[in-house]
């Protein structure tokens with residue numbers, strides 16, 4: 704209908720006039736009022752219900768660091784959703800809208816191959832002062848090209864609640880402090896161009912993140928991982944005889 708038509712035109716204009724120029728010049732961009740209050744609140748309600756019903760668990764770390772508590776590195780509680788789960792209909796609507804927005808961008812960002820994305824990571828920082836230490840989402844070519852974070856926090860006051868996402872754009876003299884405001888979509892290159900941190904949060908802070916892959920880079924990363932596993936397998940096999948004859 705006409706509403707949908709407006710949406711499509713609006714998304715095209717948003718992508719062409721705001722997102723693409725910003726991503727190409729600054730490497731990041733945010734848009735406010737993406738869904739509007741009604742649909743944005745529906746997404747928030749579904750995330751709050753997931754939190755209330757205990758579906759958000761402590762975020763895992765790749766490999767534990769002895770003596771360092773996980774919470775001191777990342778204090779978020781997360782759940783991965785595809786959007787087809789019961790109670791995720793509004794989240795699914797959000798993901799579909801971001802997909803359409805990114806599909807307009809992808810063909811104009813020089814990266815022809817953005818065709819797939821991760822599941823959505825619903826995250827909550829419980830407000831106990833936890834944050835997320837400075838890091839790069841994709842430091843070693845794992846395929847992730849764009850990070851898209853949709854924030855859900857009404858009446859967020861960083862002076863009181865903290866929780867600012869600080870981006871340290873590579874090679875720039877400034878940092879970008881992004882408030883995690885309700886119905887705000889932030890998009891940035893996932894690689895070393897955008898180290899970022901979440902400053903300690905003193906109120907419950909909700910966000911939904913999806914990562915869009917460069918298909919070629921993703922395929923290479925998967926292949927490397929398979930080969931790595933093959934090498935590990937080979938090493939194990941090669942040592943089997945030694946185990947019997949005590950060589951080494």
Ligand SMILES: Cc1cc(NC(=O)CCC(=O)O)nc(C)c1Br
Nearest residue numbers: 835838839840852868899901910
């Ligand atoms: C799972 C995971 C989450 C995040 N999240 C943030 O950086 C927080 C962004 C925000 O909430 O403002 N980053 C990485 C590299 C991984 Br992996």
Ligand SMILES: [Fe+3]
Nearest residue numbers: 838839840899
């Ligand atoms: Fe991150």
